[in-house]
Amino acid sequence: MALSVDHAYKVFGRRPKEAVKRLQAGASRDDVKQHGTAAVIDASFDVKVGEIFVVMGLSGSGKSTLIRLLNGLGDTTDGSISVFGDEIVGMSAAELREVRRERMAMVFQHFALLPHRSVLDNAAYGLEIKGVPLEERRERARGWLDRVGLKGWADSLPSELSGGMQQRVGLARAFAADTQILLMDEAFSALDPLIRREMQELLVELQQELGKTIVFITHDLNEAMFLGDRIAVMRDGKIVQLGTPNDILTDPANDYVAQFVQDVDRARVLTAGDVMEPPRAVVPASAGPRAALRTMRDMQTSACFVISSGRKLVGVVRDKDMLRLVREGSANINDALKPTPSIVTPEQYIAELFELSVESPLPVAVVDEQDRLIGVVPRVTLLASLANLPTMTTEIPIIEPTPDVPRAIITATLDATTDGNAAPDEGLTVTEGSAS
Structure with missing residues (x-):
């Protein structure tokens, strides 16, 4: 397994440990409000090497908080999270930086490009953090810019690119860093529908070729169905269903999931x-x-x-x-x-x-x-x-x-x-x- 999450909790507030104890005893999210806000409640799942694992839910469901726990950007209140067998809960700041540098890259919703740097240097940024020599990192970054369709834009500034092109720079940066896991938080949600579809297809093509492990966060079920090998549906901090796209589409676990899937384009989810x-x-x-x-x-x-x-x-x-x-x-x-x-x-x-x-x-x-x-x-x-x-x-x-x-x-x-x-x-x- 690339990632293993075992009974993970995240509570924001004054008394998070007390809130977790009450949640473990059967209390609801509303019951523990006096102690804090429960953003992730008893999350357990594994992510296999080479799969695209999608976490989806509406705003406030806890999906973005969950992905931040996976690379230590947020402290886990309780539970275990391991990356290729190494426990990250309780790691020091230096150890977490090493995990992010060598094993995980992240693609953000709003691109997170450095405005004063060229497209090439933005794409090479992860390699720079790793200490890769200048010429080598630029050569590798240039190759990835070509792969994502940005040949000829290496010397431009991010402000000269469209939103879709800026997100391609983010993808190039993530793939150039050559980490084993990619974490993608609503990476395509700010894009126009046609550009969004192009990016989804590009991601699938690159993942099939390279075999990267990808955790993708989205609120769009059609996107989840297109990208995901498996999908975790979240509601109010809890994972309410975990399965393949076909499992979720044809056998929703409850009315909440059924409402989600009722408008899905089944023709682009179900296979022969x-x-x-x-x-x-x-x-x-x-x-x-x-x-x-x-x-x-x-x-x-x-x-x-x-x-x-x-x-x-x-x-x-x-x-x-x-x-x-x-x-x-x-x-x-x-x-x-x-x-x-x-x-x-x-x-x-x-x-x-x-x-x-x-x-x-x-x-x-x-x-x-x-x-x-x-x-x-x-x-x-x-x-x-x-x-x-x-x-x-x-x-x-x-x-x-x-x-x-x-x-x-x-x-x-x-x-x-x-x-x-x-x-x-x-x-x-x-x-x-x-x-x-």
Whole structure:
């Protein structure tokens, strides 16, 4: 674990220790007001190495106080906080400065740039504190300015930059310091929506590349859902729910969290892996046209997926094509195999699936890194996921896509033929999109 927080409390006031004792005995935040203001109450969580851990809540929930406890900018009234196994509660000022210098960098809401220094020197400031020689720190800082999209601005002053550009300098400074942990307190909340989204995407891209551990504070649930591997929701100093974005969106712990998530853009939080269903209309590549046709008849669908050994997805076949092969006496399903029209990975957001779903009559296929078919996303499931509705009802079964060839014709053809020996029925003809 990069960070471990165990029953941490922070109380501002004249008698904080007494307030903590009463809180531990079951008193509420209001009950201890005479002793002090309880900003953080019994916070416990771990932050894994390489994850983005988001703490979110409304103003006054205690989230900004909590992040200041993590690097010792605020004294913890009670409890334990450790960084890579080293307890920081009770550390001396010199020891805390060493932790901040070597293990943690912080990105602030209002940029915290030095106005009299150039963009380059601001980006190099953390390295200067570490004692890195001038030329080396400037070279490293210049490289990070290029990475965050500020090439050519190194000699400018912060006042010459827009808000979004100034925040990029803050990011460059944090990454240039090369600490293992980044603490980000409402880092993007002062930015315009479009610039904010760009910064969120940049942060995710850099984190995936570098594997930094990030603790991100925000009051915006959409931002929390986009960035967080896990999210801690705070209210009145307490963590009221801790889980993945999907956990919080689909199973809120209480009415407070449910109100938070009701307006979330679910399409950019839920993934194909979250909503996919087991594939049902599937036949092995070694099966013949008769087996495929029988499967489609029984499943009442016009197409099915074809898999090879190990469930690797190799394509799709249609009922009218299989009907033709059966009548011709062909035993090779590959004679009519077509590419799968819509394939996604489990990690893709469902926002990316809508166009694919519209363009294909088949459910969207979900495959893993070995191209194995692990699930499908029918249209009804995709739509239901936006409103958190069940995909199955007791009255309307999921049938997608509807058969091109009537079931009676398929059954008659199967009955009139035998494996490897076609006996076409002169009275049964099928045209594109219809049957007669």
